Amino acid sequence: MWKWLHPYAKAERAYQLCNTLMPYFAVITVVCLTVGWVWGLAYAPADYQQKDSYRIIFIHVPSAILSMGAYSSMAIAAIIALVWQIRNAELAVISIAPVGAAMTAIALITGAAWGKPMWGAWWVWDARLTSELILLFLYLGVLSLYHAFEDKKSAGRAACILAVVGVINLPIIHFSVEWWNTLHQGATITKFDTSAIDSSMLWPLLINIIAFAGFVGVVTLIRLKNEILQCERHRPWVRELVGRGE
Amino acid sequence: MAQHSYWQLFFSVYSKDVTLAFRQRSEIVNPLLFFLIVITLFPLAIGPEPALLKRMAPGIIWVAALLSTMLGLDKLFRDDYNDGSLEQLIASPYPLSLSVLAKVFAHWTITGLPMVLMAPMFALLMNLESQALGATVLTLLIGTPLLSFIGAIGAALTVGLQKGGILMSLLVLPLYIPVLIFATSAIDTSSMSLAYGGQLAILGAMLAVASVCAPIAISSALKVSVS
């Protein structure tokens, strides 16, 4: 089962895979980021109620979506690492964590900055923002646990266990916070019902989401390459690669 | 090989921890004292005005319960790790999750149970309504084992580290939030003399899930910390 996956368990093949994927992600990110921001900031029509303050949506929603997306992909990598003992999956968990934490931080800052004009207060204990804050705690937990171990191998495995425990708790936390306080406006784009946002605003938003996803991809690939080199620094292929000055 | 009797292992690990606790009285008394002190801090901080205290009582009792469980968690695996009996537990023919279950149950009997028994006294301190008393005791009865299970995961992850104490609370507190939300809301609804069965049911469900999944996470975390 999954025979095509096995060659990438070897570190060198995984390293080359990162190299081949890198240009595609980079191009998508640069293009979508510029188009998305320019379109969102300058060309998208103003909202009739919030006028121009709603433009923050073009980075708040993508970063919120990506913070959840990054955590679930980190948890999937953690499960692969624990079940099939694939070392590269552990390295992937460690590379995704800081990027996910950054996305959550962006979502929190933009949420607060958007909340001030809309609800009149910088921080509102609204369900979505509180879940986002707890998600940031989970990320920081994984990162600080990883850096607390000297031996990198057991550090990776401990971080994977915490990531899996975190992902099991994520829906429970989300449900309980949602139940505890529903102040946030309904979901602007949900897959199920028609989106409550006009198509002229929807397109820049989608482009921004792709741009942020591309960015998460690029930085994760860079960090994964670092982790692989760090872990294999004794191997001849790393020395020869560094010798060539790549 | 002698016949495998899981009960023999469970009871032996459980009674070892409990006898150790009774030999060092401080292990039982400290968390309770801490619970009492934290509870008395709040009226000093926010003023003795009964109506306000009554309103704050569920939250204060539960935050204090949370913190004193955390206090007791650090020693859960630390001593066994230091003197090597944790290795012996791993290298035993019985599954590690069973001995972990016994240890968490022992931890609950040492820190959780006294809290449940003392809860009526603390509720009086915060002059909580009498009908809310039942809810407080019930939520603590179901909630404290849940806190022990989740906390034991954090303890197992950080047992090998010198400065593990603070890190453990950073890992475990976010996971405590759902328990805190449902327990305090159960007490709130009961103080308005409404039915609080729903919140208790959710707490019970969380406890059931934790008692099945937590030992697996704890034993794999212990195996990582020992390696």
Place this chain on the structure above:
Amino acid sequence: MRITNLLEIKSVTCTKQERCLFESLSFSLEAGQIMQIEGPNGAGKTSLLRIISGFARPDEGEIHFEGQPISDNYDEYAAQLLFIGHKTGVNGQLTAYENVCHWLRVHGCQVDERAYDLLSLLGLVGLEDVPVRTLSAGQQRRVALVRLWLNNAKLWILDEPFTALDKKGVRQLQIRFSEHLAQGGAILLTTHQDLTTHFAALKTLVLEYQL
């Protein structure tokens, strides 16, 4: 039936803190054999023992016990394994007798009354009911070593069992080793003692200190 050797170590590699301790190390151990692992401090003797007893996972390679990788069904392997490391696994607050009984129950053996006379055989007469923290380091190790008499695990993995033991203790231990080998058990140990005089068929494995 092909006699599979009791323990096989297949090309095991271990790196610790960016230093490669040993690379693709392979050897095997048959029933009735004793093997001593020698090497300077820091050569990775303890790490090797911990990998073989399943506490640590090697970077590469596998450990097979009776033809089966130990990671598949670790509990079955643990039933046949007796591990005594640097840390004795004895709790200071409990008494020597309680420690022994607890260890026996955790390892699924019947608590028999021989524990008492074995403690006295090992020179702990009168000290059975005293908290172990009041005993000396050598006496604490003897409380741990009592397990060798009370357990019928096939494979013994001992990390410097002779430390802090006096002459009489060392001799008693060597007699017990030969009894165990006679019954078809296997012993893997690290020590700085010279065992060749006592055990003719001693296998040795030397680990150098690698940069």
Place this chain on the structure above:
Amino acid sequence: MQFDSLNEFLAMGGYGFYVWLSFGSCAAILLALFVSSLRDASKLRNEVRAQMKREERIKKAKQQEQV
């Protein structure tokens, strides 16, 4: 283009402060993360090169001893 002039664009209908605060902080975080990852990469490569040089020196010292 929704805005007639540049400073109207900057004003963002009166919410300029909040819009530019969020876009600025977002850009800052993304840039910081990207730059720090690249810096880790080059730091790692230098470490491996230094390690290779150190081993060269040790080997040379050993040869001198034997000669």
